[in-house]
Amino acid sequence: MTVLDKLTSEEAIALENNYGAHNYHPLPVVLSRGEGVYVWDAEGKKYYDFLSAYSAVNQGHCHPKIIDAMVQQAKTLTLTSRAFYNDMLGKYEKFATQLFGFDKLLPMNTGAEAVETALKLARKWAYEVKGIDENNAEIIVCENNFHGRTTTIISFSNDPVARKNFGPYTKGFIKIEYDNLQSLQEALESNQNIAAFLVEPIQGEAGVYVPSEGYLAAAKKMCAAHNVLFIADEVQTGIARTGRLLATCGNCSCEEKNCSGTPEVKADILILGKALSGGAYPVSAVLANNHIMDVIQPGNHGSTFGGNPIAAAVAMAALEVVADEKLAINADALGIIFREELAAFANENDLVKSVRGKGLLNAVLINDTEESSTAWDICMKLKDNGLLAKPTHGNIIRFAPPLVMNKEQLMDCISIIKKTITEFK
Template identity: 85%
Template sequence: MAVLEQMTSQQAIELENKYGAHNYHPLPVVLSRGEGVYVWDVEGKKYYDFLSAYSAVNQGHCHPKIVSAMVNQAETLTLTSRAFYNDMLGRFEKYATETFHFDKLLPMNTGAEAVETALKICRKWAYEKKGISENEAQIIVCENNFHGRTTTIISFSNDPVARKNFGPFTKGFIKIEYDNLNALKEALECNANIAGFLVEPIQGEAGVYVPSEGYLKAARELCEKHNVLFIADEVQTGIARTGRLLATCGNCSCTDKHCSGVPEVKPDILILGKALSGGAYPVSAVLANNDIMNVIKPGNHGSTFGGNPVAAAVGMAALEVIKNEELAENAYQLGKLFRSELEKFILGCDLVSSVRGKGLLNAILINDTEESSTAWDICMALKANGLLAKPTHGNIIRFAPPLVMTKEQLLDCVSIIKKTLTEFSK
């Protein structure tokens, strides 16, 4: 491969602006290398990554075990499609189903694909097992959700930027308020055609909204009572991000290191993506038990790349790293420390009104309107001080560093955040 000509950050940004669709608004930093919790821009400046590719890089940038698994498999066999068997997919399916305590796994590539897959499985189960009349199934979702940006998924989004001028939209969804058991109870009781309830255990994109203690467990019990599938979208919250292997492991007194791994709130359908690959390669999956997954027959669903040998090798390595390096335990401990340090700091800082989160998925609420540029400007100041983060919903800054971060590194990052907020307040 020819050596690429070195370019400046400005040249790289101009190239994207000229030749790429403008479907993102990135922070103006051009990254060229990553290792662990750090990334470097093309000029060589080093930063702490406090976004982790929206929690895809939980295991840290370029983790050697994951990269090695990817390279070794890529040199052997990359793609067969599902027209043939390959010698890696079954191994991955066995490892993942045993890890998460389900009977079967359906592999895909991206989080949005996995959500679409779960919706299809839920509907087919509703018609063939629950007895709902065909085309009448309804799925309950939550307001301010983020499950992706496909046409079906934006049909039940209430984000005007994601929806405007993309209709007509897909029918069959009922929106209720998040963290509102009465709303869920009412929706289930007044409609016999409910097939499933799709929910994020923590609403990440909406601003890291953590539900009330006991909400997920009670919601699961309501679904069970009404023979409705409880579908957990753990694309962002799963794979140790919140201090447990899954966010649905709940608030048990032990940490993941000592936990059996069986969720306190076991979903009927579990959706995974992002860190299932350690950020090295697109891997996503839907897991369910036989009584649900067996409704899928040959020809019902698929993907040319879904379940390819490289993805299978990467997925196994990514899960092994989480387990072997006890990253859920690390996220649990460092998350407590992070929130404690910032909560003490904001007592004397009018700029930030609150800190919230779980594990190493956290956010600060900036004391300004959603329409203001304050959070963006703070992120620009953080960048100048060597830490990369981005706002979500205007006045909220999400903090989600790689889970391989050490206590010393975290405290260094806390110092950067405090310093930046203090300077910004003057």
């Protein structure tokens, strides 16, 4: 067998089952091609992609501008490590920091790496700037969070599947209820060793939980009053997904300031990943101003691939696509239509309990228990009808198509969803 040999779906699944670790439970579809909002399986069947690689492919599959930037850079220089300068990283750092309104960018590769970076940065700032005694800094996190699956991150997860039998766990985290300002206030007031508050603007993996209006702004204000860093994990919600460039969009030079979304909140530390590359290459980043980022000195943190020339070229192209094609505005407009249509449908169909979300990050809550297979079975039927989505937490189906989708395509997808659920038995 060579890399050019064509496989059937059955053969591809068998290879993964036999030779790969079983750390995922994929929908039984083998994808071999993608373009825009569509993907095709090994046999040539066409589907709407309503997961977007967990919001990594916001700009659509194989966007020509992003792919061209990647290919051209790959032909020139791929990797230098950070032992030397390269002629792309500085351009990318200037581009991104000016776009998002920060002084400095620390480049990494994956979302989990970026979260780990932000945690290290917050702790070092706490010791060297805030004056907390070494090894006593604590970070407030939210229940039902999802920030990745490294050992430190699962230490403050309450998902038993991600956590069980991976201890001992890392200390230094305090869990509070999401969207509960009183809990945050109590945690801040009762402990002088708080370095930071790490929060997802919308809890995606937990089931697309959107916080109350004003929650993020009030939380940031509380943190500022206690000299605590506000860390926004926008790995999934960032890059136009929720109808703004950032779900916490504030104080940036984005050309789409008139797009709707949450009240403006400027994070002290911003974490980006996924669609920062349009899904073409692993790219993540941590952004902060000088008084925070300057605590990082040579040898404190790094990555061989972080900040490589391909990543820099791809990220700049991916961000340009978002602005050029006004994807935040499109996500906002189409998201309103999606929720209105599915909310009206929920009033007519007992199987749909509710619909929630922001922009094109939405969820449909199925009227069954979390332990049931109903949501999975519906996704299997959706697959048969040409639309790919996946459940999260048992009875919740997340719907997050590429942001390049147009209204006609969206209405076609809404029709497929309604028809599938109506006929489901």
